Every structure is written in structure tokens, then in C-alpha cells.
Amino acid sequence: MTVQQSDLKLDGNAIAGLLREIFTMEMTTAESTCAGCHKVHAVGQVEVYMNAPGVVVRCPACGQVQMRIVKGGGRYWLDLTGIRSLEFSA
Amino acid sequence: MARTAVLGRLNWQLGNVAELVQETPRVASLVLDVPEWQGHLAGQHVDVRLTADDGYQAERSYSIASAPEDPRLAITVERLDDGEVSPYLVGEVRKGDKIELRGPIGGYFVWRGGDDRPLLLVAGGSGIVPLMAMIRHRSAGKSTTPTRLLYSSRSEDDIIYKAELGALAAVGDGLTVAHCLTRMQPPGWRGYARRIDRAMLEEVAWPKAQNPIIFVCGPTPMVEAVAGHLVDMSFDAASIKTERFGPTGG
Numbered sequence: 001m002t003v004q005q006s007d008l009k010l011d012g013n014a015i016a017g018l019l020r021e022i023f024t025m026e027m028t029t030a031e032s033t034c035a036g037c038h039k040v041h042a043v044g045q046v047e048v049y050m051n052a053p054g055v056v057v058r059c060p061a062c063g064q065v066q067m068r069i070v071k072g073g074g075r076y077w078l079d080l081t082g083i084r085s086l087e088f089s090a
Numbered sequence: 091m092a093r094t095a096v097l098g099r100l101n102w103q104l105g106n107v108a109e110l111v112q113e114t115p116r117v118a119s120l121v122l123d124v125p126e127w128q129g130h131l132a133g134q135h136v137d138v139r140l141t142a143d144d145g146y147q148a149e150r151s152y153s154i155a156s157a158p159e160d161p162r163l164a165i166t167v168e169r170l171d172d173g174e175v176s177p178y179l180v181g182e183v184r185k186g187d188k189i190e191l192r193g194p195i196g197g198y199f200v201w202r203g204g205d206d207r208p209l210l211l212v213a214g215g216s217g218i219v220p221l222m223a224m225i226r227h228r229s230a231g232k233s234t235t236p237t238r239l240l241y242s243s244r245s246e247d248d249i250i251y252k253a254e255l256g257a258l259a260a261v262g263d264g265l266t267v268a269h270c271l272t273r274m275q276p277p278g279w280r281g282y283a284r285r286i287d288r289a290m291l292e293e294v295a296w297p298k299a300q301n302p303i304i305f306v307c308g309p310t311p312m313v314e315a316v317a318g319h320l321v322d323m324s325f326d327a328a329s330i331k332t333e334r335f336g337p338t339g340g
Contacts, residue, residue: 010334013135013199013333016151016195016196016198026195026196026197042198044197045198
């Protein structure tokens with residue numbers, strides 16, 4: 001069976017636990033503004049690919065990479081270059 | 091209470107397997123006693139962690155199937171033969187075993203109830219699980235929120251919660267259930283016999299003027315097709331919440 005890249009796409013709900021570890025907050029209801037197209041999406045809506053050594057998060061509107069998250073050796077490595085801002089409840 | 095359920099670090103805790111329910115040949119529910127469970131919302135999930143003798147750990151996320159009102163926590167798991175976790179949870183686990191889990195997790199794909207807007211629920215395969223938590227929550231809270239479920243399965247034997255859904259729909263409190271079977275239909279089948287398409291959604295969905303809240307959960311291609319049709323039908327995109335699962339699970 002050939003697995004298409006598009007079939008491997010999940011959404012932000014799939015990384016709710018991982019984001020909760022990092023931010024210690026519920027983050028799927030946070031709103032992220034894409035650094036590429038400036039559109040705003042709930043983190044629950046973003047495209048997520050987990051079939052790699054790390055997690056890749058893409059904007060559902062323009063496809064820009066918003067986040068890359070790697071966890072290993074007791075450390076997190078978090079690249080948020082593609083996010084202009086994250087807004088969430090205090 | 092809702093606040094403590096949302097904030098703070100999540101710790102791994104142990105749940106005792108109180109009951110196992112074989113829902114279909116490939117799907118089982120694990121009913122767990124979790125002594126320190128702090129409550130959940132319908133639609134949230136838990137992470138389950140298995141640790142091998144050599145220390146190797148595998149984690150997977152499973153939707154909670156039980157209503158928030160239920161004192162015990164239920165998850166429903168589909169066995170994927172090449173998976174790392176699901177073949178253990180469906181087939182190996184026995185009553186009395188302990189399972190390591192953390193949760194509740196998530197907040198985007200949840201339904202709290204107490205809202206006048208009708209509900210449209212669209213499920214594919216085991217995507218029914220978080221929607222079942224919503225249906226059970228609706229029933230446990232004596233809610234009469236008008237609710238329509240459109241549920242796609244491969245065959246009649248693959249329908250999860252078939253008897254319970256039939257019984258809840260028969261109560262006559264505003265829940266209707268429409269099944270579609272994509273691969274095999276029994277003789278005399280009166281439900282849909284194809285994949286969910288726009289014509290089917292137009293028959294099942296609420297009129298746009300009623301402004302329904304819509305939840306869609308299933309495999310990625312199904313979720314994207316359904317969400318696309320609903321947007322084309324001019325439903326408010328902000329009212330359509332989706333949750334995808336794919337072959338990376340298991």
C-alpha cells in the first residue's frame with residue numbers, strides 16, 4: 001500500500017498533549033497568526049505531520065511551516081519562526 | 091472546576107481496567123477506574139503510554155468515549171495490526187490490569203452543551219468515539235438539543251456502539267442517527283450505501299438558517315471531503331470543527 005503524504009496529515013488536536021507539556025496550558029484553542037499569510041487559525045485547526053523525527057506544523061491556508069518540535073534526550077527543541085503571534089487565555 | 095481541568099502540568103496516572111467491551115471484531119472499549127481523575131469535557135482525549143521491559147516507551151492519543159457524568163473513564167480503541175500500542179489494548183489487556191495515562195487533553199474539539207443551537211455530528215469509522223462522548227453527555231444531562239448523527243462504517247459489523255445508538259435514537263428526545271455502509275451492506279439495508287457525499291449531507295444536515303454546531307471526526311481524507319462540502323453548502327466555517335486521524339496512529 002502506498003501512503004500519500006496528504007493521508008499523513010493530521011491536525012492540531014493530535015499534538016494537544018505535546019503542546020500541553022511545553023506550555024503547561026491547553027493550547028488547541030490558542031489562536032496562531034501565520035508569519036507567511038497573516039491568517040489566524042485555532043491551533044486545533046492547523047495541519048500537523050508526525051511521520052518524521054519531529055513534528056511539523058503547517059498553516060492550513062498557505063502551507064507555510066509554522067512550528068517544528070523535536071523532543072529527545074530529555075530536551076525540547078521548538079522552532080516558531082513561522083508564527084507571527086500566539087494568543088491564548090491567561 | 092473547568093479551570094483546574096485546563097491549566098497546569100499533566101501528570102501520568104494509573105487507571106485500573108474495570109471492564110472490557112468488544113464493540114466490533116477490531117474495536118474494544120476499555121472502561122477504567124482512574125482514582126485521581128479530575129473530570130473531562132466531551133470530545134477531549136487521553137494519552138496512553140506503554141513501557142516495555144527494556145524501558146522503550148510508546149505513546150498514543152485516544153478519544154474519551156464516556157460522558158463527563160460517568161464516574162468511570164472509557165476509551166474506545168481500534169486495533170491496527172502493525173501498531174505499537176493498539177494490539178496491546180485490543181487483545182492483550184485483561185480486567186484488573188493497570189494502564190498509564192494522562193489527561194484530559196484538548197479543548198478545541200469539545201462540546202459543552204447548554205446551547206440552543208442544533209448539533210450535526212459526522213463520523214467515519216472510529217471517529218465516532220469523541221462524538222459518542224457528546225451524545226452520551228447530551229443524554230446524561232437530559233438535554234434535548236436537536237442532534238443529527240451521520241455515521242459512515244465499512245460494513246454493519248464495523249458499526250461501533252450500534253445497539254446503544256439505536257436505543258438512544260429510539261428515546262425520541264431529538265437525536266436521529268443515519269448510517270452509511272461503504273463496502274458491504276446486509277440484505278434489505280435501508281441506510282446509505284456509499285461514501286458520504288454532498289447529496290447525503292444535504293439530506294441530513296440542518297438548514298443553514300438554524301446555524302448548527304458541526305463536529306466532523308474520522309480519517310483525514312473523509313474529514314477533508316466532508317468539511318469541503320459543508321463549506322460549499324455555505325455553513326459558517328467557524329462552526330465546523332474537525333478532528334483527523336491517520337495511519338501514523340496505532
